[in-house]
Each structure stands twice: as structure tokens, then as C-alpha cells.
Amino acid sequence: MTDNKEFNITEITRIRPTIEFFLGCNPVHNNVTESNVLENTLKTAVNMGFVDENGKSKIDRVFMYNPDAIGMWIYKKHREIFKPLEVITQVREDILTVFPPVTPVCFGSMYTGMKPENHGILKYEKPVLKIDTIFDFLPSTGKKAAIVCTQGDSIAEIFKGRNIDYFIYPTIDECNKQAEELINSDNHDLIVLYNGNYDYYMHRFTPEGKKSLQELRKNIDTYCKLQKLISEKWKEHKTFLAFAPDHGCHRSIFPPGNHGKYIPKDMNTVHFYSFV
Numbered sequence: 001m002t003d004n005k006e007f008n009i010t011e012i013t014r015i016r017p018t019i020e021f022f023l024g025c026n027p028v029h030n031n032v033t034e035s036n037v038l039e040n041t042l043k044t045a046v047n048m049g050f051v052d053e054n055g056k057s058k059i060d061r062v063f064m065y066n067p068d069a070i071g072m073w074i075y076k077k078h079r080e081i082f083k084p085l086e087v088i089t090q091v092r093e094d095i096l097t098v099f100p101p102v103t104p105v106c107f108g109s110m111y112t113g114m115k116p117e118n119h120g121i122l123k124y125e126k127p128v129l130k131i132d133t134i135f136d137f138l139p140s141t142g143k144k145a146a147i148v149c150t151q152g153d154s155i156a157e158i159f160k161g162r163n164i165d166y167f168i169y170p171t172i173d174e175c176n177k178q179a180e181e182l183i184n185s186d187n188h189d190l191i192v193l194y195n196g197n198y199d200y201y202m203h204r205f206t207p208e209g210k211k212s213l214q215e216l217r218k219n220i221d222t223y224c225k226l227q228k229l230i231s232e233k234w235k236e237h238k239t240f241l242a243f244a245p246d247h248g249c250h251r252s253i254f255p256p257g258n259h260g261k262y263i264p265k266d267m268n269t270v271h272f273y274s275f276v
């Protein structure tokens, strides 16, 4: 499989400007923050009428579903598991994450639009970011954002202290239930939901272990359910919904699954996007 020898090209830093553009904001900030919107995603949005012919976005809701550690090679090798996701999404972006491919570094880049040397998280540590992130910028333009995350996990830690709503729980089930309630209450322009279950099992039972793949199925099922709920509850809105992991993973000796190396298995991940 040649895929395993190649690195993806599209950088994970492009998620922030894409979200901001879709929410009607100018994504140009400074010379270290990525401002280029994902082209293929934008093209699809135009074709589907979610961005008009003058390049103005009609989207007013963004839902980011962030499952942890799902690599591009897992998608290529286990296509049948991803089938329900492929059926309901309109865009696939093959994403190159940042080095080192560990959770706080990668989500740091996804939501600041900056490379690690600019956002400052260079290894597995979870300091509260002191720089401008999407969670600073959106509230400054009057937009409401919410983070739904399990206690102590990267997204819950590094984006603390912003003028946004935090829903932090001990379990993933509580998080996912809360996300459904947020869709029902329809109060936020951006919702970010983190699920670390595949990462947890992958480290213990290898990336393709039976239990790990079961958790992967759960992530895909969760996304499908969220999309269904959004299509029912947010009829008045135009929504950009994303299945957006942070990095990939590889099989190792101890622990049985790991990530953090500059190899395609760890650096390449895959995103799926829906326009609802």
C-alpha cells in the first residue's frame, strides 16, 4: 500500500480559518495564523448553495466532532467501518497533522491555526494557551461557542478561561448527551465535542484490536446520530458538521498502540464533512 509511505499535504491548521469563514468572519489575523480555507470543502459548499456565488457564506452553525487518534491508514484498511460516514458526508479531506502528533499539540494547531512553534505546545503537556485561539476570536465578534469534553483531556485544559461555555464531564456518555442537549437548545454558533474512546482502547489493545475497532464504530455511529439530530432540530440553520480527528496511530510493542512519531501512520488523519 503506497498510502502508508506518503504524507498528506493538507495541513490541520486550515481548520480554524475554514470554520471562521463559514461563520461569516474574516479569517485573516496575523502572519503566524493560517488564513487559507480548505479549497475542496469550499468548492463543495459553493456547489451545494451553502456559500453564494459572491463567496459569502450562508452557514450559521458549526459542529466539530473530534474523535481521538483515527489515522488515514485505518480508514483505507477498514473502509467498511466508515461506510455509514461516507454515505452521509459530502467531503473527505486527507489531513496532515503537526509534529509531534500528540493530542494537545494537534488540537492546539486545529483551533489556533498555528504551527506548534507558534502556539507553544511542543510536546505532550496541557498548559492553558495564552495566545489568540478561535475561542477568543469568535466571542469577540459576538459569536457563542461551547466546548464539550471529558475532564482533564486536552481540549478541556488548553482552551480554558475563554468567554465561552464549558461542559466538562467524567464520562464520554455524559458529554455526548450534553451535546445532544446543546443541539436541542440551539444556542451556540460553534460546538466542539471531544471523544477519546478509540485512543484509549488503541493504546491498550492495538489500533486494529477488536475492542479498538468497536470504539471506532461507536465514534462513527455518534457522528451519524448527531447529524440526524441536527438535520431535525436545526432546520432554520445552515450547518457545517465535521468528523475531525487530531492525528493517527501505529501498532507498537509497548504500549500495543501508540502515536507521536514522524511517520505517515501517525501524521496522516482523515476528516469527513457534512453540509446540513
Ligand SMILES: [Zn+2]
Pocket: 068, 069, 102, 103, 104, 199, 246, 247
Ligand atoms: Zn489524540
